[in-house]
Amino acid sequence: xxxIELKGLNKSFAGKPAVRDFALAMEKGEFVSLLGPSGCxxxxxxxxVAGFEEPDSGEVWLGDENVLISPPHxxxxxxxxxxxxxxxxxxxxxxxxxxxxxxxxxxxxxxxRVEEMLELxxxxxxxxxxxxxxxxxxxxxxxxxxALAIEPRVLLLDEPLSxxxxxxxxxxxxxxxxxxxxxxxxxxxxxHDQEEALAISDRVVVMRDGWVEQVGTPEAVxxxxxxRFVATFIGKMNQLPGLVEQAQEGRVLWGAHRLAVPPAAxxxxxxxxxxxxxxxxxxxxxxxxxxxxxxxxxxxxxxPASIEILTFLGSVTRLSLEVGGRRLLADVTTGDRxxxxxxEPVQLVFPAAACRVLAEQPGGGAR
Amino acid sequence: xxxxxxxxxxxxxxxxxxFLFGLxxxxxxxxxxxxxxxxxxxxxxxxxxxxxxxxxxIDSFRNSLQLSAVTALLGVIGGTAVAYAIVTSRRRVxxxxxxxxxxxxxxxxxxxxxxxxxxxxxxxxxVTLLLKAAGISLYPHFRIYSVSGLAIAYVYFQLxxxxxxxxxxxxxxxxxxxxxxxxxGATRLQYxxxxxxxxxxxxxxxxFLLLFANAxxxxxxxxxxxxxxxxxxxxQIAALVRGEVQLDPALADALALVSLGVMGVCxxxxxxxxxxxxxxxx
Numbered sequence: 190x191x192x193i194e195l196k197g198l199n200k201s202f203a204g205k206p207a208v209r210d211f212a213l214a215m216e217k218g219e220f221v222s223l224l225g226p227s228g229c230x231x232x233x234x235x236x237x238v239a240g241f242e243e244p245d246s247g248e249v250w251l252g253d254e255n256v257l258i259s260p261p262h263x264x265x266x267x268x269x270x271x272x273x274x275x276x277x278x279x280x281x282x283x284x285x286x287x288x289x290x291x292x293x294x295x296x297x298x299x300x301x302r303v304e305e306m307l308e309l310x311x312x313x314x315x316x317x318x319x320x321x322x323x324x325x326x327x328x329x330x331x332x333x334x335x336a337l338a339i340e341p342r343v344l345l346l347d348e349p350l351s352x353x354x355x356x357x358x359x360x361x362x363x364x365x366x367x368x369x370x371x372x373x374x375x376x377x378x379x380x381h382d383q384e385e386a387l388a389i390s391d392r393v394v395v396m397r398d399g400w401v402e403q404v405g406t407p408e409a410v411x412x413x414x415x416x417r418f419v420a421t422f423i424g425k426m427n428q429l430p431g432l433v434e435q436a437q438e439g440r441v442l443w444g445a446h447r448l449a450v451p452p453a454a455x456x457x458x459x460x461x462x463x464x465x466x467x468x469x470x471x472x473x474x475x476x477x478x479x480x481x482x483x484x485x486x487x488x489x490x491x492x493p494a495s496i497e498i499l500t501f502l503g504s505v506t507r508l509s510l511e512v513g514g515r516r517l518l519a520d521v522t523t524g525d526r527x528x529x530x531x532x533e534p535v536q537l538v539f540p541a542a543a544c545r546v547l548a549e550q551p552g553g554g555a556r
Numbered sequence: 557x558x559x560x561x562x563x564x565x566x567x568x569x570x571x572x573x574x575f576l577f578g579l580x581x582x583x584x585x586x587x588x589x590x591x592x593x594x595x596x597x598x599x600x601x602x603x604x605x606x607x608x609x610x611x612x613x614i615d616s617f618r619n620s621l622q623l624s625a626v627t628a629l630l631g632v633i634g635g636t637a638v639a640y641a642i643v644t645s646r647r648r649v650x651x652x653x654x655x656x657x658x659x660x661x662x663x664x665x666x667x668x669x670x671x672x673x674x675x676x677x678x679x680x681x682x683v684t685l686l687l688k689a690a691g692i693s694l695y696p697h698f699r700i701y702s703v704s705g706l707a708i709a710y711v712y713f714q715l716x717x718x719x720x721x722x723x724x725x726x727x728x729x730x731x732x733x734x735x736x737x738x739x740x741g742a743t744r745l746q747y748x749x750x751x752x753x754x755x756x757x758x759x760x761x762x763x764f765l766l767l768f769a770n771a772x773x774x775x776x777x778x779x780x781x782x783x784x785x786x787x788x789x790x791x792q793i794a795a796l797v798r799g800e801v802q803l804d805p806a807l808a809d810a811l812a813l814v815s816l817g818v819m820g821v822c823x824x825x826x827x828x829x830x831x832x833x834x835x836x837x838x
Contacts, residue, residue, distance in 0.1 A: 241735050261738045268739040274732035278754045287750070288740030339740060 190252070192217035192375050193238075193343055198247030200233050207233045209399040211247070218373040220366065222386040225396035226422070231379045234396075235345050238377065239268050251342060267336030271348040273328040275320040281331045282307070282316035288339035306334035309368060326357040333365065337372065344369070344376045350385065358382075362389050383423050387411060395419050417547055420467045425507075427473075427517050429466040430549070433458045439541060441466055444513050448490050454546035463549035472543035473519035475508060478534035490544075492537045496529055510537065589816070593809040604810035613792060613811065620772055620789040621818075623703065627710035628767035632760060634711070635718025636726075642719065643726045655723065658716035665713045670780035673700055673709050703786050709777055714767050721766060725759035762829035769822035772815065789815050 191214035198211040208230040215221055223231035236242040238249055240261030249257050256264045275284050285306050289299045307313045310330035320328055329349055336344060346365070350358040366389040369376050380386050386393050387407040395402045395410060395418075403415040414420035417428065431443035439452035441464060448466055458464065478493060494517065498509040505520045508529065519537060521529065529535065596603045607613075642654045664672075676683045677700040684694050699705055729752060737747040753760075775790035784791060784800075789811060795801060796808035 239735075239739060241738075261735075262741040262743070266739065268736065270732045270736065272730070272732055274730065274736040276733060276736070276751050276755070278751075287737070287742075291737075291741040291746060291750075335736075335740070 194250040196248040199245045206399050220376045220391045222378045222390040223394045224386040229396040230399040231396050235347050235379050239266050239345050240264050265342040267341030267344045269332050269336050269346040269349045273332045280317050285334045285338050306338045310334045325353050344374050346378045348379050425470050427468045433460050433462045449541035450544040450546050465547045467545040470518040470520045472539050474538040475519050475535050478536050489540045494537050495534050589809050593813045604806045607807050608810045616787045616789045616792045619787050624768045624771035627714050627771045628764050630711050631714030631718040631767045632764050635715045636722050639719045639722045658719040662716035666776035667780040670777045701782050710771050721763040758829040758832040762826040765822040765826045769819040
């Protein structure tokens with residue numbers, strides 16, 4: 190039996206669906222992120238689990254108990270807000286002690302537990318300070334300590350890092366994961382930052398317009414996106430629209446180019462079927478152009494291109510390439526950057542195994 | 557002349573009428589008041605102040621302080637309740653209408669307000685007569701021309717003023733605080749006792765002080781409604797200036813200076829509370 194299970198959750202605001210038929214099962218100690226753009230329903234889902242929003246239909250099971258019938262304060266969920274939501278008139282220490290005092294715990298236990306939580310978030314020295322005297326990162330640590338102090342069964346975090354600057358965000362996300370792992374607490378985390386979700390999650394739920402687009406490990410979601418939306422939302426992805434030429438052999442026509450793709454990817458498709466071939470920029474090898482033009486694919490694809498823009502991104506340099514009027518992106522290590530010049534012809538090589546194929550839907554989408 | 561210097565001069569010129577107004581109608585009268593209250597026929601003296609603390613005058617201070625405290629308290633309690641209803645109202649038209657109404661009624665005071673109460677709750681007032689027809693006699697148990705009637709009239713402008721003062725503070729209460737408190741196990745009552753009211757406390761106390769000062773300085777409503785029947789500081793000051801019983805402007809100035817001190821304490825207290833860091837602000 191899953192530790193926590195969300196079944197068929199639906200929620201509308203003023204007749205407009207915000208969450209549609211959301212389902213998810215989590216194991217104890219698992220860290221799952223709800224990822225998607227603004228308005229996709231991820232925060233609403235989290236708030237329904239916490240009890241701040243009442244779903245139109247659906248169930249939330251914690252073990253063998255349907256917690257939807259319980260008020261928010263009886264659900265055993267710790268909640269961390271994007272805006273920290275620390276009580277401004279209380280010190281960090283008293284903020285952390287708040288839930289314990291409400292629960293009527295003995296003074297000695299409260300003292301021990303608060304010290305323990307402040308130690309856990311590395312803020313032992315800041316206990317006497319008021320929220321306004323703390324930085325954003327410190328305030329979010331206090332908020333995390335406060336949520337954990339009541340020993341919740343599930344930890345819910347609603348975009349906890351989005352109000353922080355980039356450096357603090359990276360540090361704190363690692364801290365959150367370290368603390369989560371140390372405590373083994375089941376965690377549902379909301380973010381719109383795909384890098385953040387991929388970095389800290391055991392599994393990622395990608396959402397769009399209230400629907401779940403894909404659920405999987407970060408590696409699976411990145412390498413095998415279930416839809417064009419997931420492919421473009423998670424990292425950069427080249428999209429090559431084409432037609433299936435030979436389904437059994439894994440051949441797709443992309444403009445004037447014949448691409449080799451994994452035969453399994455086109456196996457169920459008819460010849461002439463419109464598809465989109467997806468290739469990550471880092472899967473493309475760029476070499477200076479060689480005479481003779483493209484070679485008939487035999488497990489790998491060779492496409493001539495010319496360099497339009499070179500963008501320095503740190504350890505890699507991203508090349509914007511022009512291929513017969515279409516644009517592609519390819520990453521090269523910055524150490525090789527000197528080999529390439531703007532306007533120069535190059536040859537792109539990418540293996541068939543790096544290609545993913547999505548059949549075009551009648552409405553224009555691809556799955 | 558540099559651009560910056562020119563702008564500064566322009567700003568001073570634009571502000572000059574305001575400063576002249578303040579000088580003529582605030583500062584100079586106040587200085588005159590101070591000089592007059594400390595001056596007797598024998599020169600500089602505290603004599604006027606010693607005369608200001610006769611039993612009648614002390615009684616007027618007691619009445620003014622009590623009336624101000626009671627009406628400020630009623631204004632704080634009632635105004636906060638109505639303001640909370642306004643900010644939590646889902647319909648914007650209700651919110652805007654009630655706020656506009658509070659804005660108007662907070663400025664409806666003095667003689668017109670007193671007359672309004674006389675024609676509604678006076679001995680031959682509309683409401684009084686309607687109640688009488690229904691078998692309920694307000695008079696002689698209740699009189700609008702008494703201190704309790706005056707308190708009702710004061711609450712009429714104290715309550716809307718409180719609404720205007722406390723609405724911004726109520727809007728400053730973040731919904732996440734309530735959600736966080738709820739998530740940590742607090743009931744609605746516990747949230748208000750441990751979070752809502754402590755966060756609002758500086759605003760509530762500050763507003764109480766402003767309402768207190770507002771009532772303490774009120775004159776026209778009291779005089780029009782009760783005349784000399786209710787012994788208030790402002791009524792005493794006016795009587796001494798008009799010379800109805802005795803003409804003694806110096807004593808009136810001494811009383812006014814003490815009143816100014818009372819209101820000064822209120823304003824300083826309000827300013828101090830308004831700058832408390834945890835004060836809820838939108």
